[in-house]
Amino acid sequence: MKKRYINILFIIITTLFIWILWSSDTETNNTILLLKQNNYYIKDLLISPSPSVCTENQFLVIIVTSYVGHVELRSVHRRSMPSSLLKSMNITRIFLLAKIPPDERYITQEAIKDESTIFDDVLQGSFTENYRNLTHKHLMGLQWASTVCKPSYILKVDDDTVYNLQSTHKLLLQMNKSNDNLLIGYMLNNTKPRRSKQNKWYVTWEEYPRNEYPPYLSGWYYIITSKVATSLCEEAMYHPYFWIDDIFVTGILTESLNIKLKQLPEDYWLEYYELLECCLTDMIIRSIRCNYVVGPNGGRNNLMLEFTEAIRNCDDWRNCTRRVSEKSLKNECVVNKERNIFSNGTAEVHFVRL
Incomplete structure (x- = not known):
């Protein structure tokens, strides 16, 4: 019993x-x-584009990470690549913004609303503009593009990145349409966390307890399919937040999902703006076409507009020649100092003899 x-x-x-x-x-x-x-990631938006900005079979959506106060940079993007041109190529472009920070004195929310009303290309999150909120902004852009527009491809760029739209479009047209797992860009390997508190990229052991970051793509410019973007946004909910957005999104999350990153073709990328300026000058003065596709503007807001116009003139006038291999740009262009794409962020001190 x-x-x-x-x-x-x-x-x-x-x-x-x-x-x-x-x-x-x-x-x-x-x-x-x-x-x-x-x-x-697209809940509680302050501003979002109208659904009509997307087409039924959208080819490409460009998401541009932009600080809310960078009105001039956004204007340069729009003038370099007008909406009429984008529409003819079945491309939509959206600028990713956040809420205006309390210390910002040069822009108002009313001005952002007016900008959105005029151009219908602003996606503004309810989180505040801050460098440590870039991951929120990054994922917001990927989720909006992949769930609202559902394009074949998404191009993620920063607003201070100069890029050749025609070459980008040509590259995508050559892609295998059945490859919906594409994630391609400028790959960085063996990058270590910066542990010095004086460093801009300082990361604590609590934030990232490993000695090396997984391989990842630079957030300046990379291409992803809607399928992969959706997977990354879903996977992000299982991970602790990490504020360096390109490392988190294209490194930590892709490692978790076992997604293979792909490198852009050789001679596609210019690491610093002096090389881009040399390439631009050669197009204007010597009619030597610049075949590089991506580079930083180096703080020169109009560099993208000048670069795009020079490329367009080469195409219209058909007077540009190819650069001969014996006189490569990187051998002929004078650059002030060596540096890499992932700057160490430390200050430099130069002694000057008086």
Whole structure:
């Protein structure tokens, strides 16, 4: 009799334990499902483009990470690549902004609303503009593009990046249409966290407890498919937030999902703006076409406009020649100092003889 009661008690306890586990898993799964259904990263937007900016079979969406006060840079992008040109190529461009910070004195929310009304290309999150909120902005752009427009490809760029739209479009047309797992850009390997508090990129052990970052793509310019973008946004909900956005999105998350990164073709990228200026000067003065596609503007806001116009003149006038290999740009152009794309962020001191 005693043994019977023990068996009944065991069954009751086991059933209760299974029910608790099932309830816990169900609640967790329902929470995750709810987050996915509600498009977590594009909830509570301050401003969003109208649905009409997307076409039924959108080829490309360009998401441009932009500080809310960079009105001039956004204007340069629009003048370099007008909406009429983008529309003719089945391309949509969206600028990613956040809420105006309290110390910003040169822009108002009314001005941003007016900009959105005129151009219908602003996606503004409800989080505040801050360098450590860039990951929120990055994921907001990927999720909006992949769930609202659902294009074949998404191009992510920064607003201070200069790039050749025609060459980008040509590269994508050559891609294998069945490859919906594409993630291609400028790959960085063996990058170590900066542990000095004086460094701009200082990361604590609590923020990142490993000695090396996984391979990742520079956030300046990379191309991704909607399928991969959706997967990254979903995977991000399982990970602790990390504020260096390109490392988190294209490195930590892709490592977790076992997504293979691809490198851009050779001679596609210029690491610093002096090389881009040399390439531009050679087009204007010597009619030597610049075949590089991407580079930084070096603080010169109009560099993209000048670069785009020079490329257009080469195409219209058909007077530009190819650069001969014996006189490569990197051998002929004078650059002030060597540096890499992931600057160490430390200050430099120069002694001057008086």
